[in-house]
Amino acid sequence: RDAMIVTTLDTFTSLLGGMTIFSILGNLAHNLGVDDISKVVKSGTGLAFISYPDAIAKFDVVPQVRMVWRFLMDFLRELILFQLFSVLFFFMLFVLGVGSAVALHSAIITAVWDAFPKLKYWQVALGLSIIGYFCGLVYVTPGGQWILDIVDHYGGTTLIFVMAIIESMAIPWIYGLENLCQDVEYMVQRRVGLYWRLCWGLITPVFMIAVFIYSMVKYQWPTY
Numbered sequence: 001r002d003a004m005i006v007t008t009l010d011t012f013t014s015l016l017g018g019m020t021i022f023s024i025l026g027n028l029a030h031n032l033g034v035d036d037i038s039k040v041v042k043s044g045t046g047l048a049f050i051s052y053p054d055a056i057a058k059f060d061v062v063p064q065v066r067m068v069w070r071f072l073m074d075f076l077r078e079l080i081l082f083q084l085f086s087v088l089f090f091f092m093l094f095v096l097g098v099g100s101a102v103a104l105h106s107a108i109i110t111a112v113w114d115a116f117p118k119l120k121y122w123q124v125a126l127g128l129s130i131i132g133y134f135c136g137l138v139y140v141t142p143g144g145q146w147i148l149d150i151v152d153h154y155g156g157t158t159l160i161f162v163m164a165i166i167e168s169m170a171i172p173w174i175y176g177l178e179n180l181c182q183d184v185e186y187m188v189q190r191r192v193g194l195y196w197r198l199c200w201g202l203i204t205p206v207f208m209i210a211v212f213i214y215s216m217v218k219y220q221w222p223t224y
Helices: 004-030 045-057 070-079 081-115 123-138 145-190 196-219
Strands: none
Touching: 070 145, 081 123, 123 145
């Protein structure tokens, strides 16, 4: 049940985000008189920090808020209302960044803590945070944007996709689909249905391999 809830919410969130972003970028392309949206959109971090903020800056209408106290209304109008969408957008990016960092950091902390159980949890967290801080300093150098694009392209996209394909093939095809279903049945005390068997054993690996082959055919080297 939890897996269905998470995947369903993730799908609808992706659809909502895609419709929101590309509707705004389409409006930006229309205002600029450009038919090809690829001339407006900058992939990677450029989409979040260049294309989308540029579109927000061209908004003519910003929602008005009726306040009880006039001085508070004027204060909010001057500091927030005229940049409301910018504030909300970058606050969303901040929350997403913190959430992703916490998830990734927690996974690394757990792995290190399991390997060195004598250490305290806060010691492992502090040590890894310091290491991560110094490793991240490279991204604020003059060439940091290019390094970020390379890491994001190969480490955050290609490598993860390849590892996911290997995992999706290794578990059902090498470890065995029946063994996997028995393990799941033992943990949840419920027999695995035909839908999950088809997804794990056939649909997911085949689709991921097909997407990977297509991406390799259309592959383009990252440029800065």
